[in-house]
Amino acid sequence: MTVEPNHIYQYSLINALMAGIADTGIKVSDFTTKGNLGIGTFTKIQGELVLLEDQVYQLQASGDVRVAEPEEQLPYAVATNFVPQRTVQAVFKNKDDLDRVLDEFDNHAANLFMSYRIDGTFSYLKARTVRGQEYENQPLAELGSKQAVQEYENVEATVVGFRTPSAWQGFMVAGEHMHFISKDKKAGGHILEMISKGEVNVGVAVVHNVHIELPTSEKFNAAKMQTDSAGIGGIEG
Incomplete structure (x- = not known):
């Protein structure tokens, strides 16, 4: 199967996770055919996902x-066949600096998607992982108060992420959504x-082709979905 470069494939919706629809989804073996870079979660919202090259990792x-x-x-996953349109060196004093780097790459892409891969050493990373549902259809927003938060210092890592236009909130996470995995694959x-x-390498691509595959399960179709921007913001940080 040939996957076009810098197209986004997504299975299901953030709104579905917010409604707790997370007991089935796309198989890992099928997801790895959709691209070489991605993020998501596992059934029952157990932890975070990184797709890097041809391997899926559970954080x-x-x-x-x-x-x-x-x-x-x-139950929810996003992938792209990432081919950077440009790689730049950047210094991040905080997470918000990423928007500056992406805007400098293309300041006319506010209503388009961006994918990126950041490689380098980070003096500080703060990250969370969701512990998983404690009962059937437990909403994602409810898991926020019980998520595990870890802090890391001087870690060599790869950051995988997407920037989504604000109009797509609920389909995806509007703004920045990124996961990291350490070079030694231990964190x-x-x-x-x-x-x-210091400087890290930032590969960036603008994306204007998005394919969303929706679940066909009874639970998905019976769910009362709505866009809860405050709830998404609370869980996504």
Whole structure:
């Protein structure tokens, strides 16, 4: 299967996770055919996901990282066949500096998507991982108060992320949504804050083709979905 460069594939919706629809999804083996870079979560919202090259990693609330099995399912996941249109060197004094870097790359892409990969050493990373649902259809927003938060210093890592236009809130996470995995594959999570140690390499691509595959399950179609921007902001940081 040939995957076009810098197209986005997404399975399901953030609104579905917010409604707690997370018991089935796309198989890992199928998801890895959709691209070489991605993020998401696992069934029952157990931890965070990083797709890097041809491998899917589960970033667990315990702080551990494991390689996902081909038959495991992903209730929400986003991938792209990432081919950077440009790679720049940048210094991050905080997470918000990423928007500056992306705007400098293309300041006419406010209503388009951007994908990016950041490689380098970070003097500080603060990240969270969701512990997983405690009962069936537990909403994602409810898990926010119980998420595991870890802080890392002087870690060499890869950051994988997407910037989504504000009009797409609920379909995806509007604004920045990024996960990291350490170079030694022993740590990772959803980034809440980051400070680079000097310059890091930032590969960027603008995306204007998006394919969303929706679940067909009874639970998905019965769910009462709505866009809860405050709830998404609270869980996503």
